[in-house]
Amino acid sequence: MRQLKPNVYAVGAIDWDARLFDRLIPLPDGTSYNSYLVRGTEKTVLIDTVDPAKTNVLLGNIISAGVDKLDYIVAHHAEQDHSGSLPEVLLLYPDAKVVTNPKCKEMLIDLLGIEDEKFITVEDGQEVSLGDKTLKFVYTPWVHWPETMSTYLPQEKILFSCDFFGAHLATSSLFVDDEAAVYESAKRYYAEIMMPFRRQINANLAKLDDLEIEMIAPSHGPVYDKPELIVGAYKDWASDNVKNEVVVAYVSMHGNTSKMVSHFVEALIERGVKVRQFELSTVDIGRLAMALVDAATIVIGSPTVLIGPHPCAAYAAFLANALRPKIKLASIIGSYGWGGKTVEQLAAMIPNIKAEILDPVLAKGEPKEADYAALDRLADEISTKHKEKGITD
Numbered sequence: 001m002r003q004l005k006p007n008v009y010a011v012g013a014i015d016w017d018a019r020l021f022d023r024l025i026p027l028p029d030g031t032s033y034n035s036y037l038v039r040g041t042e043k044t045v046l047i048d049t050v051d052p053a054k055t056n057v058l059l060g061n062i063i064s065a066g067v068d069k070l071d072y073i074v075a076h077h078a079e080q081d082h083s084g085s086l087p088e089v090l091l092l093y094p095d096a097k098v099v100t101n102p103k104c105k106e107m108l109i110d111l112l113g114i115e116d117e118k119f120i121t122v123e124d125g126q127e128v129s130l131g132d133k134t135l136k137f138v139y140t141p142w143v144h145w146p147e148t149m150s151t152y153l154p155q156e157k158i159l160f161s162c163d164f165f166g167a168h169l170a171t172s173s174l175f176v177d178d179e180a181a182v183y184e185s186a187k188r189y190y191a192e193i194m195m196p197f198r199r200q201i202n203a204n205l206a207k208l209d210d211l212e213i214e215m216i217a218p219s220h221g222p223v224y225d226k227p228e229l230i231v232g233a234y235k236d237w238a239s240d241n242v243k244n245e246v247v248v249a250y251v252s253m254h255g256n257t258s259k260m261v262s263h264f265v266e267a268l269i270e271r272g273v274k275v276r277q278f279e280l281s282t283v284d285i286g287r288l289a290m291a292l293v294d295a296a297t298i299v300i301g302s303p304t305v306l307i308g309p310h311p312c313a314a315y316a317a318f319l320a321n322a323l324r325p326k327i328k329l330a331s332i333i334g335s336y337g338w339g340g341k342t343v344e345q346l347a348a349m350i351p352n353i354k355a356e357i358l359d360p361v362l363a364k365g366e367p368k369e370a371d372y373a374a375l376d377r378l379a380d381e382i383s384t385k386h387k388e389k390g391i392t393d
Helices: 052-064 086-092 102-112 179-207 228-237 256-270 285-294 311-323 342-348 369-388
Strands: 002-005 008-010 013-015 031-033 036-039 044-047 072-074 097-100 119-121 127-129 134-139 149-153 158-162 215-218 243-250 274-279 295-305 329-336 361-364
Touching: 002 215, 013 052, 052 086, 072 086, 086 102, 097 102, 102 119, 179 228, 179 285, 179 311, 243 256, 243 285, 243 311, 256 274, 256 295, 256 329, 256 361, 256 369, 274 285, 285 295, 285 311, 295 311, 295 342, 295 369, 311 342, 329 342, 329 369, 361 369
Parallel strands: 044 072, 072 097, 097 119, 158 215, 243 274, 243 295, 295 329, 329 361
Antiparallel strands: 002 008, 008 036, 013 031, 036 044, 127 134, 134 149, 149 158
């Protein structure tokens, strides 16, 4: 148990060894499942629980804190890495009430089988007194599920934000002590989880403007005792601003697409365009997602397999479509042997990307002089359009 402020403690768990979240998202630096204990003069509240695998850690921390009676358990979000320990906590403290919003209540009943009578539901802006401390509930939907909310503790000026502003990072530091490392982990988290909800994030950021926040306590990663670091980052990431960068995500089977990518990347560099190149059969998808946060353009490179794109290229298109980055331009390059529909199939996979689609460049077999000239023209077009759109950073 570690103290954030008087009678406010961190009682969650660090997962040093986690390397994959939801069997999908890489965790190169582990993660944490943050839970917080707030003691008022009249009531005691637990804010969020932890992943079921770390239930014993949470319970041990609560017991070590000498909590004889728990009045409330705030559930910000129904996803099991935050709610999964709720049944066990309720067994230990059967008189505690789960405080959440109506939508989250429905989800917790469906996911965990918690009885209806265990809940107290609250509305946006509603307050609950703990005696000398007050909990104010702030609906922050779609960061990143529809039912998510946050809690503001005005006496201590702390925002308990759940996944909002989180970072998958296992660290022994309670507060941010390495801003560069935390920034990178938070950006990866935003890219992989929050980016599809950019519009909603902007609306939720605006809701926080009226709160005096000195500390942000998320449900993953360290606590921000200088909240301007992460709030400023989110405002930048969720804005419409892009950089003079091209993400080139490619895979090559026999070297032809690789030759095209090498020529194309050099052509972009010569024109003053920054490039982030990713080989898709070995890529860390988190790195690819992070690059898409700022990039103005994405170009997918693929050979033709049977009549369509290589599965790795198809996955990259699927990922980009799901993440909905704010890119402005997109195109496709690659090679084929006897024909196919690589371009048509990849283009059909990115309907969520509201970008201008530039003419693709496909080579039959080994790229020839005319193909390299077409790649130069594509690089020219990207450079010119970046400048026309005022993208010069």
